[in-house]
Amino acid sequence: MKISLNWLSDYLDLKDYSVEKLSDIFTSLGLEVASVDKIETIKGGLNGIVIGHVLTVEKHPNADRLSLTTVDVGRGEPLRIVCGAPNVAAGQKVPVATEGAILYSQSGEPWEIKKGKIRGEISEGMICAEDELGLGESHAGIMVLPEALVPGTLARDYFNVTEDVVFEIELTPNRSDATSHLGVARDLAAYLIVNEGYQGKVQKIDLSHIKKDRNGLSINVVVEDEQACPRYSGLTINGVKIADSPGWLQNRLRAIGVRPINNIVDITNYILHEYGQPLHAFDADQIPGGEIRIKKLAAGTTFVTLDEIERKLTDHDLMICGKNSEGLCIAGVFGGLTSGVTEKTTNIFLESAHFSAKTVRKTSMHHILRTDAAMVFEKGSDPTVTVEALKRAAMLIREIAGGEITSDIVDIYPKEIKPALVQVKYEHINRLIGIEIPLEQLKRIFSALNIHFVEEKEDGAILQIPTDKADVTREADVIEEVLRIYGLNNVPLPEKVTISVSSNDRKENYRVRNHLSEYLTGQSFFETMSLSLNSSKKYLETEVCSKDELVFINNTSNVQLDILRPEMLFSTLENVAYNQNRQQKDLLMFEFGRAYKMIQGEVQEREYLCIFGTGLSQPANWKVKSPEPVDFYLIKSHCTNILSRLNIGMQHFEEKRDNRFEYVLSIFGKEAEIGIIGKVNDPLKSYFGVKQDVYYAQFDFEKLIEAGSNQFIVGEISRFPGTTRDIALILDKKIRYEELEQEAFLVMDKTLKSVDLFDVYENETQFGKEKWSYALSFRFEDVNKTLKDEDIDPQMQRFMDHLEQKFKLKVRK
Numbered sequence: 001m002k003i004s005l006n007w008l009s010d011y012l013d014l015k016d017y018s019v020e021k022l023s024d025i026f027t028s029l030g031l032e033v034a035s036v037d038k039i040e041t042i043k044g045g046l047n048g049i050v051i052g053h054v055l056t057v058e059k060h061p062n063a064d065r066l067s068l069t070t071v072d073v074g075r076g077e078p079l080r081i082v083c084g085a086p087n088v089a090a091g092q093k094v095p096v097a098t099e100g101a102i103l104y105s106q107s108g109e110p111w112e113i114k115k116g117k118i119r120g121e122i123s124e125g126m127i128c129a130e131d132e133l134g135l136g137e138s139h140a141g142i143m144v145l146p147e148a149l150v151p152g153t154l155a156r157d158y159f160n161v162t163e164d165v166v167f168e169i170e171l172t173p174n175r176s177d178a179t180s181h182l183g184v185a186r187d188l189a190a191y192l193i194v195n196e197g198y199q200g201k202v203q204k205i206d207l208s209h210i211k212k213d214r215n216g217l218s219i220n221v222v223v224e225d226e227q228a229c230p231r232y233s234g235l236t237i238n239g240v241k242i243a244d245s246p247g248w249l250q251n252r253l254r255a256i257g258v259r260p261i262n263n264i265v266d267i268t269n270y271i272l273h274e275y276g277q278p279l280h281a282f283d284a285d286q287i288p289g290g291e292i293r294i295k296k297l298a299a300g301t302t303f304v305t306l307d308e309i310e311r312k313l314t315d316h317d318l319m320i321c322g323k324n325s326e327g328l329c330i331a332g333v334f335g336g337l338t339s340g341v342t343e344k345t346t347n348i349f350l351e352s353a354h355f356s357a358k359t360v361r362k363t364s365m366h367h368i369l370r371t372d373a374a375m376v377f378e379k380g381s382d383p384t385v386t387v388e389a390l391k392r393a394a395m396l397i398r399e400i401a402g403g404e405i406t407s408d409i410v411d412i413y414p415k416e417i418k419p420a421l422v423q424v425k426y427e428h429i430n431r432l433i434g435i436e437i438p439l440e441q442l443k444r445i446f447s448a449l450n451i452h453f454v455e456e457k458e459d460g461a462i463l464q465i466p467t468d469k470a471d472v473t474r475e476a477d478v479i480e481e482v483l484r485i486y487g488l489n490n491v492p493l494p495e496k497v498t499i500s501v502s503s504n505d506r507k508e509n510y511r512v513r514n515h516l517s518e519y520l521t522g523q524s525f526f527e528t529m530s531l532s533l534n535s536s537k538k539y540l541e542t543e544v545c546s547k548d549e550l551v552f553i554n555n556t557s558n559v560q561l562d563i564l565r566p567e568m569l570f571s572t573l574e575n576v577a578y579n580q581n582r583q584q585k586d587l588l589m590f591e592f593g594r595a596y597k598m599i600q601g602e603v604q605e606r607e608y609l610c611i612f613g614t615g616l617s618q619p620a621n622w623k624v625k626s627p628e629p630v631d632f633y634l635i636k637s638h639c640t641n642i643l644s645r646l647n648i649g650m651q652h653f654e655e656k657r658d659n660r661f662e663y664v665l666s667i668f669g670k671e672a673e674i675g676i677i678g679k680v681n682d683p684l685k686s687y688f689g690v691k692q693d694v695y696y697a698q699f700d701f702e703k704l705i706e707a708g709s710n711q712f713i714v715g716e717i718s719r720f721p722g723t724t725r726d727i728a729l730i731l732d733k734k735i736r737y738e739e740l741e742q743e744a745f746l747v748m749d750k751t752l753k754s755v756d757l758f759d760v761y762e763n764e765t766q767f768g769k770e771k772w773s774y775a776l777s778f779r780f781e782d783v784n785k786t787l788k789d790e791d792i793d794p795q796m797q798r799f800m801d802h803l804e805q806k807f808k809l810k811v812r813k
Contacts, residue, residue: 074152289323
């Protein structure tokens with residue numbers, strides 16, 4: 001939000017406060033200043049431009065289209081200026097850019113006026129056209145000014161160039177009281193009164209004289225939905241003339257980034273930023289039946305908004321309608337195409353209402369119409385200011401656009417919104433702020449904030465909160481208000497800070513997350529962060545989850561993203577598709593994220609680490625001309641490394657069924673399933689438009705941490721050499737290598753240290769159908785002696801006999 005210093009100065013005397021001081025105060029008040037800009041109504045401020053009197057005009061001896069002039073600029077000796085304008089003539093009063101003046105091109109590029117020669121003749125300045133000064137777009141000739149002007153008069157004074165300072169404030173969603181210049185002025189005044197001894201108060205315009213001028217056109221108003229529209233005020237003004245706004249009004253709006261449109265629309269925008277009260281001006285002659293009805297229309301009703309887009313209304317959209325329910329405007333959000341003010345408008349109906357914050361936000365987010373009015377209403381506008389803002393707008397319209405008020409003020413307010421009452425205890429204020437604030441100072445703060453005492457007790461009070469502070473409803477909110485005005489910088493820091501150090505055998509989540517992130521990024525993985533929201537349509541169409549398992553949300557900003565994701569794979573595939581569509585086909589990625597499922601009526605939230613890859617495992621280079629593609633075993637190796645890094649013992653993999661994958665293994669650690677790894681199946685890839693194979697692993701992060709240990713067991717490195725034995729087995733393809741490895745450790749003694757599968761060979765002619773050959777390597781080692789053949793051979797024979805008996809396989813000789 002932008003706040004103009006000139007505008008604020010209409011309400012408070014701020015001449016004794018520097019811009020830097022005010023910036024610090026705003027930030028202390030919770031109105032964080034993001035930037036401060038000095039602006040001028042004309043870029044450059046017309047510095048170096050003066051009014052000149054053309055004394056003589058002669059033809060340039062070396063150029064047919066140039067003239068030699070002498071110009072009196074009030075500095076004694078006239079300036080010699082070469083001018084190319086066809087309309088220059090002796091006796092004219094003109095704007096002159098003197099040496100050193102900075103002008104700006106149409107694109108905003110600065111250029112300096114310098115003394116020099118043009119076609120051999122000296123030129124000591126430039127007589128300007130209006131586009132060269134930023135005063136218009138015409139370049140047909142120089143500007144000719146009134147004859148009464150005195151040479152040497154500063155152009156900035158004649159053209160009334162004004163300077164302003166604009167504060168860009170990062171307004172938080174809870175600050176309904178600071179959505180306007182008056183709101184910020186009240187907050188600033190409270191701080192200055194309490195901390196700076198400021199004696200003034202916020203100045204306001206006297207509106208007591210605003211009343212009906214005569215009887216004339218009036219509009220009847222009917223509020224059908226009092227919950228969505230607790231208060232509706234309006235009046236009719238006849239005989240207005242639509243035109244451009246005066247300069248001061250246009251300058252005010254431009255300073256805060258609002259584009260002037262016409263006098264009526266500009267006044268409604270001015271009131272919005274002055275009072276924080278959105279207004280809407282209707283062409284009264286375009287209101288069907290001369291009646292306004294505030295109601296909700298049937299879901300699916302079409303309505304064309306001011307931007308010429310046809311929108312389908314929902315059953316929660318509040319509408320401003322004509323007598324027979326013709327849509328005129330989306331209440332508090334956006335106007336309609338046919339009912340707004342145009343250059344032909346002569347009679348207007350001015351609306352000033354208080355709409356439900358919840359209703360406006362739903363509508364604004366659903367239709368993606370984030371208008372200034374909507375953002376004020378959704379914070380909670382002040383219901384008590386509708387009539388005052390209406391009168392202020394009517395006063396400006398009469399002054400600027402003419403016209404007469406031809407109706408009494410309509411004010412439908414069936415159930416008055418009472419100021420909130422909050423009970424506070426002084427002890428709680430001092431405890432939460434961390435310093436004891438004297439009671440008298442507390443009372444000064446409350447008075448400055450317009451917070452009144454309803455009932456005062458020895459240990460506290462019941463306070464009445466102004467209606468513009470929609471967020472102040474609890475004792476903690478009141479204490480926050482006190483601290484804002486008292487000043488957080490005035491709370492002293494303690495001399496010492498006491499902390500306790502705890503020890504825990506269990507690995508802390510953030511440490512594990514950082515440890516694994518460092519490992520994966522070191523292995524060329526990129527971390528991704530995906531939205532936790534997804535579409536139920538995707539899960540139901542692919543039959544990955546049932547509807548009962550999905551956690552639905554009311555997402556008014558994007559109705560397509562209507563659930564919290566029940567698993568991580570879909571986010572992964574969306575990431576892969578997004579990157580592949582942008583020519584990024586070789587991907588190694590990981591993500592820490594949460595997934596949500598409905599289980600037996602309860603929402604279960606789990607955190608996961610997922611790892612995935614597709615394309616080539618590394619870029620091609622001079623040394624590696626044909627890199628290996630990402631495959632199942634690459635991802636599996638990283639999973640194994642993760643288990644080892646977290647000191648997870650008893651790790652193994654088992655086959656499982658999962659309709660998302662072509663094949664998949666469960667990952668076990670300490671006899672608990674902690675993750676999965678697999679190749680995504682083709683139908684699911686096609687659904688997301690992914691053309692390459694995708695390999696995916698996922699760990700349940702909590703289970704991963706629980707399976708890990710901080711205790712590492714180390715042993716002495718054997719001083720004696722180890723030895724190896726190799727065998728080749730012919731076996732059914734149904735028999736998994738993992739089964740053979742487990743049997744080896746069961747049958748042989750502790751000298752067996754490792755088993756490795758180093759070759760798989762298929763030959764249907766030699767071995768038969770559904771059979772293949774495994775080549776296994778066994779490593780033996782003893783810390784007490786050198787192993788001999790008589791120590792190992794019996795074990796190997798016992799193992800081969802066991803395999804032949806249990807699995808009916810053959811040992812290749």
